[in-house]
Amino acid sequence: MNVTVNVNGKPYTRDVEPRMLLVHFLRDELALTGTHVGCDTSQCGACTVHLGGDAIKSCTVLAVQADGLDVTTIEGIGTAADLHPLQAGFWAEHGLQCGFCTPGMIMASAELLRHNPSPSEEEIRYHLEGNYCRCTGYHNIVKAVQHAAGAMSAAQGQRQEQAADD
Structure with a gap:
């Protein structure tokens, strides 16, 4: 087919x-x-x-x-030269160990941040319930998503400031 x-x-x-x-x-x-x-x-x-x-x-x-x-x-969603904020967040916050679950975690988190750009820790944990990690205990994964949310919010603020200046 x-x-x-x-x-x-x-x-x-x-x-x-x-x-x-x-x-x-x-x-x-x-x-x-x-x-x-x-x-x-x-x-x-x-x-x-x-x-x-x-x-x-x-x-x-x-x-x-x-x-x-x-x-x-x-x-x-990103390249080695231009990481997506979630990829950068996982890197910065050590949100992975073996890395097997990481692509799925990032893709699920990207959907969360698209719908909720500033999720609480509880909301992040709830949204990622369908993604299993055997290594990390999720603490740094949550921190990575929070890191990305902050970076994305800051970038959005800069774009708004620049648009206002134009």
Whole structure:
């Protein structure tokens, strides 16, 4: 079955098995291995990506269901030269140890910050309940999200000041 998916701003068309999961499409067909396969049961959140702007667990969606939609993976939100504020926050606050859960945590957190740019610690913890980390105990992950929220808020304030000056 042919599917066309716009991944990280680039269209891809592939002939896939109707039962192929989106996570396997991303990893096996497109070689975007930042999206991890952790449990295949939607429990761990390591496969979290954005589909049509919403965070989803890509092990629960068939590739054919993404036909015609936009997908954003961890590879699409920042670069080594220009980290997304969440990536920078995880770096600055030591929000990772082994790093396996990190892409899913960042993608889930990006959705949270899109809807709530200044979440409380409790709201961050609640939003990340669907993402499992075996290493960190979540304390530094929460700090990383708070760090990113602060950086994004400061950047927004600078843009507003600059627009007022123009």
